[in-house]
Amino acid sequence: MKVAYWPGCVSRGFTPELHGSMARVAPLLDIELVELDRACCTGAGVIAEHNQELADTLNARTFALAQAVEGAEMMMNICSTCQGAQSECQERLDANSEYRAHVNASLAGEGLSYEKGLTNKNFLWLLVEEIGLDELRAKVKRPLTNLKVGPFYGCYIVRPRARLGIDEEHPRDNYLDLVIDALGGEVIEYAGMRKCCGFPIITMNKQASLKQAGRHLGDALDADADCLVTPCPLCHLNLDLQQPLAEGVVGRELGMPVLHLPQLVGLALGLEPKELGLNRHVVRPTSVIDWSTSVIAAASGA
Amino acid sequence: MAETHERPPEPFTLRLRRYDPESGEAPYWDEHTVELEPHRSVLEAILQARDRFDGSIGVRCSCRQAICGSCGIRVNGEPALACHTHLDAAKRGARAGVIEIEPMGNMPVIKDLIVDMDSVHWKKIRRVTPWLLAKQPVPEREYIVPRESMVDVTQTMACIQCGACVSDCLAMEVDPGFIGPAALAKAYRFVGDPRDDQQFERLNDLAQDQQGIFDCTHCFKCVEACPKGVNPMGQIMRLRRVATADHHIVDKNNGERHEKAFASLIRENGLLWEAELLPRSYGGNSWFGKFAPPAGKELLSSLPAIVKALMRGKVTPMGALKPHKIPAADLRSVRALYDKIEGRKERYELNLYIAGEDEAPSQPAAGAAAQQAPSSGEASAPAQAEPEVGASL
Numbered sequence: 001m002k003v004a005y006w007p008g009c010v011s012r013g014f015t016p017e018l019h020g021s022m023a024r025v026a027p028l029l030d031i032e033l034v035e036l037d038r039a040c041c042t043g044a045g046v047i048a049e050h051n052q053e054l055a056d057t058l059n060a061r062t063f064a065l066a067q068a069v070e071g072a073e074m075m076m077n078i079c080s081t082c083q084g085a086q087s088e089c090q091e092r093l094d095a096n097s098e099y100r101a102h103v104n105a106s107l108a109g110e111g112l113s114y115e116k117g118l119t120n121k122n123f124l125w126l127l128v129e130e131i132g133l134d135e136l137r138a139k140v141k142r143p144l145t146n147l148k149v150g151p152f153y154g155c156y157i158v159r160p161r162a163r164l165g166i167d168e169e170h171p172r173d174n175y176l177d178l179v180i181d182a183l184g185g186e187v188i189e190y191a192g193m194r195k196c197c198g199f200p201i202i203t204m205n206k207q208a209s210l211k212q213a214g215r216h217l218g219d220a221l222d223a224d225a226d227c228l229v230t231p232c233p234l235c236h237l238n239l240d241l242q243q244p245l246a247e248g249v250v251g252r253e254l255g256m257p258v259l260h261l262p263q264l265v266g267l268a269l270g271l272e273p274k275e276l277g278l279n280r281h282v283v284r285p286t287s288v289i290d291w292s293t294s295v296i297a298a299a300s301g302a
Numbered sequence: 303m304a305e306t307h308e309r310p311p312e313p314f315t316l317r318l319r320r321y322d323p324e325s326g327e328a329p330y331w332d333e334h335t336v337e338l339e340p341h342r343s344v345l346e347a348i349l350q351a352r353d354r355f356d357g358s359i360g361v362r363c364s365c366r367q368a369i370c371g372s373c374g375i376r377v378n379g380e381p382a383l384a385c386h387t388h389l390d391a392a393k394r395g396a397r398a399g400v401i402e403i404e405p406m407g408n409m410p411v412i413k414d415l416i417v418d419m420d421s422v423h424w425k426k427i428r429r430v431t432p433w434l435l436a437k438q439p440v441p442e443r444e445y446i447v448p449r450e451s452m453v454d455v456t457q458t459m460a461c462i463q464c465g466a467c468v469s470d471c472l473a474m475e476v477d478p479g480f481i482g483p484a485a486l487a488k489a490y491r492f493v494g495d496p497r498d499d500q501q502f503e504r505l506n507d508l509a510q511d512q513q514g515i516f517d518c519t520h521c522f523k524c525v526e527a528c529p530k531g532v533n534p535m536g537q538i539m540r541l542r543r544v545a546t547a548d549h550h551i552v553d554k555n556n557g558e559r560h561e562k563a564f565a566s567l568i569r570e571n572g573l574l575w576e577a578e579l580l581p582r583s584y585g586g587n588s589w590f591g592k593f594a595p596p597a598g599k600e601l602l603s604s605l606p607a608i609v610k611a612l613m614r615g616k617v618t619p620m621g622a623l624k625p626h627k628i629p630a631a632d633l634r635s636v637r638a639l640y641d642k643i644e645g646r647k648e649r650y651e652l653n654l655y656i657a658g659e660d661e662a663p664s665q666p667a668a669g670a671a672a673q674q675a676p677s678s679g680e681a682s683a684p685a686q687a688e689p690e691v692g693a694s695l
Contacts, residue, residue, distance in 0.1 A: 009574035012626050014617055038632040040572040045520055046564040049539045050547070053650045054643045058568075058636065084522075092652050095659040099652050106642060110635050159522035168394070196472045196521035203583040204516040204555045206603075208477040212519070215476065237576075241616070244606045280616045282607065 001073050001130060004066035005033040006086075006120075008079035009041050010233040014241065017277025018233050021262040022078050022123065024276060028139065028269045029131055031076075034069050036062060042085040044234070045156075045200070052092075053103070059089040060103045063120070064112035074119035076126050078262065080232030083122045084156025084164070090118065091163050122157055124231045124261055128175045133182045141270030143184025147288065149264070150188040150225035151176035152216065152239065154232030155196050176229065179261070183268035190223035192216025197235040202242070207249060213238040214250030226287040227257040229264045236260060240282050257285035311337045314347055314389050318359065319404040321411050329411075332356070333400070344392050345373050345384035348403065348415070360414035368529060371464030375415050376404040381466035381527040384415075406469035408478070422478075423465045426485040430508070434492060435500040451496040457655045458491040458537055460530045467524035467534050479513040483524035483534030486515060490537040493544060505545040509553040515541045516557030531655055547649070556583045556596075563587055569640045572628030577617075580604075 011019040026033050039062040041047075048055035063086075066075040077083055093100045094116045104113045121129070127136060157164065158173040166172045173194065177187045198212030217239060220228055230236055238246070240258040247254050259267075263276045267288075278285050313335050321329035334351040345363055352359040361384070363373040368386040375384050378395045379402065392401045409417040436445075467483040474480045481489075489508060492498045508514040515538055524534040545551045546558045563582030567575050584600045585591030601608075611617040627633060643650075 009626070010576065013574065013621070014576045014611075016621070017616070038628060040628055040632070040636050041568045041574050043568065044564075044574075045539075046561055047568065049542050050561050050565045051543070051643060051649060052652070053646075054565075054640065056652075057639050057643060061635075061639070092654060095654055096652060096657060097660055099657075102650070106639055109638065155519075155521040155523075159526045161526065195475075196519045196523075198476075198519060200520040201473070201517060203560045203580065203600075204557055205477065205512060208473065208480075208517065209519070211476040212472065241611055242607050244610055245604065248606075280614055282610045282614055282616060284614075 001030065002032040002034060002069075002071050003074055003076040003126070004036055004069040004072040006036045006039060006042075006062065006066070006075060006077045006082060008077060008082045008233065010237065011078055015233040015236050015260065017280045018078060018236070018260040018262065021260060021266050021271075021276040024271055025262045025266045025269065028266075028271075029127075029136075031126075031131075033076075034072060036065050036069075036075075039065050042082045042089075044081050045085050045088070048085065048088065055085070056089045056092055056099075057103050057106050059086050060093055060100075060114040061107055061110070061112060062086070063090065063093075063118045064107060064114045066120075067115060067118060068112070073130075074121055074126075076121055076123060078123045078231070078260075079234070080122065080154035080157035080230075081234045082156075083120070086120055087163050090120065122231055124157070124175050124179065125172055127179055127265070128172075129170070133178055136179070136265075137182045140183055140268045142268055144180070144186075144264070144268055145184050147185045148188045148224055148226045149180045149185045150190055150220040150223065150228045151180060151193050152197070152220075152228045152230040152232075152235055152258070153194050154230060154235045155194075157231060158194050176231065176261075179265070180229065183264065185264075185268075188220065188223050188225040190216070190219040190225065192219045197232075197238040199234045199238040202238065209238065210242060210246040210249040213242060214246035214252075214254065217243065217246065217254045217256045218250055218252060221254060221256055225256070227259055227285060229259045229261055231261045233260070243283050255283060257281065257283050257288055259285065259288065309340050311339050313337055314393060315400045316344075316347055316351055317400050317402045318348070318351070318414070319402075320359070320414050321405075322360075322413050323411065324413075332359075338389060340388065340390035340393075342389050343385050344375075344377055344382070344387045344389060344401065344403070347389055347401075348384060360412070360416045362416045369462060371462035374406050374464040374466050374469065376402075376406060376469065378402050379404075381406065381469045383464060383466070383529050386529055406465055408469055408471060408474050409465065417465070417469075419465055423463070423468050423484060426468070426482050427463070427488055429481055430485045430489040430492075431500075431504065432485075432488050432492070434495065434498055436497060437499040445497045447496045453656055454653075455491050455494040457532055457653065458487045458494070461487060461491075461528075461532045462530055464529065466527040466529060467532075470523040470527040472521045472523050473517055473519045477513060477517060480517045481508070481511065481514055483518075483538070486518070486541060487532050487534040487537040490541050493541060501544070502549050502551075505541065505549055506551050508541060509545045509551045509555070509557060512555050514555075515545065516553065516555045533655065543649075559583050559586055567625075569637055571625045572633050572636050573626045575625035577622035578625065 007019050040058055043055040180187045196212055198209035202209040236258055266276045315335045318332045320332045334355050336347045336350040348361050364370040366385045368383050373384040377387050377392050405411050405415045405417050409422040412418050471482050474482050493501055493504050518538045546561055552558050560583040563579055581592035581597045585594030585597030
């Protein structure tokens with residue numbers, strides 16, 4: 001399937017391995033990515049906090065660009081925070097025709113216009129709803145046998161439920177569990193799996209921010225997880241990049257590898273760890289990968 | 303709901319979290335099966351268990367119609383009003399068909415399902431001076447204010463003080479001193495009130511407090527928890543917006559600087575530049591900001607993470623020093639949007655709680671809606687976006 005692809009900023013900045021691994025995984029899943037390289041940042045909620053109309057207009061511009069991609073079935077993103085920020089703006093734009101017309105008037109100079117009803121799915125949702133778990137299972141070349149994976153969803157992709165289309169028919173707040181299972185891994189449930197990584201307040205209250213990251217990593221460790229997987233690069237920043245600092249705040253060694261969702265999928269589909277950028281994480285994923293053979297192994301200590 | 307009224311009573315099993323701090327015993331789980339019609343509430347089930355099986359079950363309730371806010375609990379791990387949760391819905395969300403009932407979080411348990419609202423929730427509410435600090439001289443009779451200026455605060459006035467948002471607040475979980483969602487929503491009730499005389503003082507107080515408006519982690523837990531649609535997190539964002547945009551309050555928590563740095567980096571590059579966001583958040587937007595003492599201090603404290611990231615090739619020096627940009631023509635368009643929208647005299651803000659949805663699903667041709675005349679939405683709720691009250695004062 002062809003999608004208008006919004007990679008986000010951080011996947012091209014501090015977590016380049018995310019953008020790279022998505023590009024590797026997409027062809028294996030028959031996803032054609034048409035990158036929205038003209039679109040700007042979603043604002044991650046901060047621009048909406050600064051000026052709601054500005055955030056809505058910038059995102060309406062992105063939506064309009066996505067709608068202009070010929071043959072694209074929908075828009076796809078690889079960032080929970082992008083999903084949440086875009087869904088919030090889309091909710092307002094779709095709910096009120098007068099407001100939408102007002103926002104579109106600002107875009108008219110570029111010849112752009114957003115039409116109500118764009119479908120915008122995070123890679124996780126697309127994986128389950130468009131590709132399907134059976135199809136995914138059939139494509140697995142190297143099942144994650146014995147690998148204990150803790151899902152870390154990220155707030156923006158699980159709340160608020162109504163805005164994100166989460167209901168009994170679409171249990172999107174459970175999809176990460178389903179995907180880990182389909183890839184042959186073991187799902188590890190732990191207290192922090194749907195909690196906040198703390199990243200949004202890293203510059204405002206660093207202690208509280210790192211305490212959140214450290215606690216969830218510790219909970220996952222106590223629940224015997226080999227690694228975590230997340231669909232959110234911002235969560236990845238606090239959980240992986242900042243993990244050495246989080247260890248100091250919670251006063252324990254953590255050493256918990258955190259994988260991006262496309263990396264976990266890619267490993268199971270047979271890609272090599274290096275192609276997926278797994279060598280570029282701050283916390284070495286030694287518990288996930290036996291580097292000599294590239295075969296996924298359970299924790300060496302187990 | 304109508305069809306459930308016809309259904310006969312059926313068994314529902316409750317798993318109750320029991321705890322009496324005075325007993326010296328550890329908390330434990332208790333199970334009781336009650337018989338009730340599926341449309342009955344979880345509260346009725348708890349009361350039946352208490353009446354029939356164990357008179358010592360501690361639960362607080364009063365109105366039984368979701369208006370007094372007494373019966374806040376956790377049902378299957380999620381915050382809820384016991385009287386406002388149907389048994390059939392609770393059972394659908396339960397593991398193995400057993401409805402799990404616990405006291406609210408972030409507050410000490412007095413007994414079983416009763417938590418100490420006084421020591422946490424009400425203290426925090428008092429923290430925000432929850433009464434009108436009126437403009438002087440006080441008019442002899444009533445205040446006369448435009449109707450529209452009060453519409454803005456009706457969302458926060460819907461709060462019934464049940465504590466569900468406090469129970470679930472993730473910032474409070476790691477930082478118990480955080481003023482929290484209920485109290486900050488209450489703060490907006492007065493910040494947004496045109497009769498109040500202390501808007502700046504209130505906002506400055508809440509912005510400078512490290513556990514104030516900038517301590518919210520934006521996790522949406524309170525939005526989801528609230529049984530009344532108050533959207534506490536949204537109110538916190540509005541407090542931030544009025545504090546920074548209208549009063550230009552520069553706080554010592556980097557809240558204002560972070561917001562400004564973020565917005566200006568997107569204006570400059572179209573995309574976020576993380577390596578520049580941090581120093582600007584600490585030292586301000588000017589080029590010299592990164593040499594400000596707080597920015598240097600932050601850089602030093604982050605060294606362990608930075609060194610590791612460089613060693614692992616996660617961040618390259620070039621990647622850190624050079625921003626990603628969108629094409630020049632698009633950047634011009636983005637900047638033009640900034641100039642136009644930020645240049646407005648009043649911020650244009652749409653609150654769906656007040657405006658509602660103007661297009662019922664039954665209305666025809668959603669695709670053509672964008673071309674409709676502006677008056678099309680008038681049959682339903684007022685479709686006009688209310689300009690923010692703070693801006694019009």
